[in-house]
Amino acid sequence: MALFSSRKPVVFQHSAYGATRRRRGVPRWLMLILTGIALGAGGVLFLQSSYGPPRLTAEESQQLHHDLNAANIEKQRLQAQLDQFSHGQQEAQSNASRFKAELDTARARVAEQQANITALIDSIPADPRGTSPGISSATFRNVEGNLDYQLLIMQDSADKPEFNGKMTLVVEGVYPNGRVATINLDPIPFTVGHYGFVRGQVPLPNGMRARLVTARITEGEDTRLRATRTLRVR
Numbered sequence: 115m116a117l118f119s120s121r122k123p124v125v126f127q128h129s130a131y132g133a134t135r136r137r138r139g140v141p142r143w144l145m146l147i148l149t150g151i152a153l154g155a156g157g158v159l160f161l162q163s164s165y166g167p168p169r170l171t172a173e174e175s176q177q178l179h180h181d182l183n184a185a186n187i188e189k190q191r192l193q194a195q196l197d198q199f200s201h202g203q204q205e206a207q208s209n210a211s212r213f214k215a216e217l218d219t220a221r222a223r224v225a226e227q228q229a230n231i232t233a234l235i236d237s238i239p240a241d242p243r244g245t246s247p248g249i250s251s252a253t254f255r256n257v258e259g260n261l262d263y264q265l266l267i268m269q270d271s272a273d274k275p276e277f278n279g280k281m282t283l284v285v286e287g288v289y290p291n292g293r294v295a296t297i298n299l300d301p302i303p304f305t306v307g308h309y310g311f312v313r314g315q316v317p318l319p320n321g322m323r324a325r326l327v328t329a330r331i332t333e334g335e336d337t338r339l340r341a342t343r344t345l346r347v348r
Contacts, residue, residue: 115138119331125231129184141298150213151315157184158289160214162343174333190317191290200201208238220329223271228266237286238250238251238266238268240268240270241268241271241341241343242343243341243342243343245340245341246268246269246271246274247267247268247269247279247306247331247340247341248267248268248269248270248341249266249267249279249331249342249343250267250309250326250343251265251266251272251331252264252265252266252323252343253265253345254327254345254346254348255345255347255348256318256347256348259318259329260315260316260317260318261283261285261315261317261318261347262314262315262317263283263300263312263314263315263316263326263327263329264311264312264313265281265311265312265313265329266311267279267306267309267310267311267312267331267341268306268308269306269307269308269309271308272307272308274307274308276305276306276307277303277306277307277333278303278304278305278333278334279303279304279306279331279332279333279334279340280300280301280303280304280322280331280332280333280334281300281302281304281329281330281331282298282300282301282302282330282339283298283299283302283303283316283327283328283329283330284296284297284298284299284327284328284329284330284334285297285299285318285322285324285326285327286324286325286326286327286328287318287322287323287325287326288322288325288337289320289321289322289323290320290321297319297322299316300316301332302314304315310313324347325346325347326345326346326347327344327345327346328342328343328344329342329343329344329345330342331342
């Protein structure tokens with residue numbers, strides 16, 4: 115009876131094994147995270163120091179900055195030269211187009227003048243002797259002790275090859291003392307296609323003044339006469 119009649123109060127226990135005390139401290143999961151972070155940072159530092167590029171010193175960093183600025187300045191200079199070259203090229207192309215247009219205009223005018231000259235030449239009477247080449251016209255003048263000459267020599271067809279000839283001038287003139295004489299001047303070489311002018315001046319000896327001139331034309335080294343014409347001197 116004594117066993118069931120105890121007056122001590124009965125305390126309710128949360129566990130069958132009695133009261134327990136909650137332990138305080140850092141959670142295990144947090145410790146794992148912090149450990150992983152530390153290991154990762156250490157690994158990164160190890161890789162950078164072992165295999166990464168070397169770090170620059172202050173002097174090297176300053177030199178690199180200086181080189182970069184110099185490279186930028188050089189780039190700007192080259193870009194300015196390129197812009198100037200491009201501008202010059204555009205201006206040259208513009209001038210070339212203008213010059214080409216002017217050249218085309220000049221060629222058209224020359225072609226027109228050439229056609230007019232050809233028409234005029236064709237209208238000139240041929241050599242009265244009917245030779246080819248022939249002396250279609252000739253002009254002789256006394257100019258300060260020289261004989262000035264200009265002859266138009268023509269072949270009868272534009273398809274004929276060039277004529278390589280020599281012209282000998284036979285001059286009948288008067289010396290200052292009144293003596294009349296006839297002289298042969300040195301041969302004058304010339305080449306003519308369909309037509310051409312032979313002009314120039316030759317000195318007359320001892321103050322002679324020409325009165326009559328005969329032009330004689332031969333071909334190359336051949337002495338046979340191909341054309342001749344006699345005219346008075348103006």
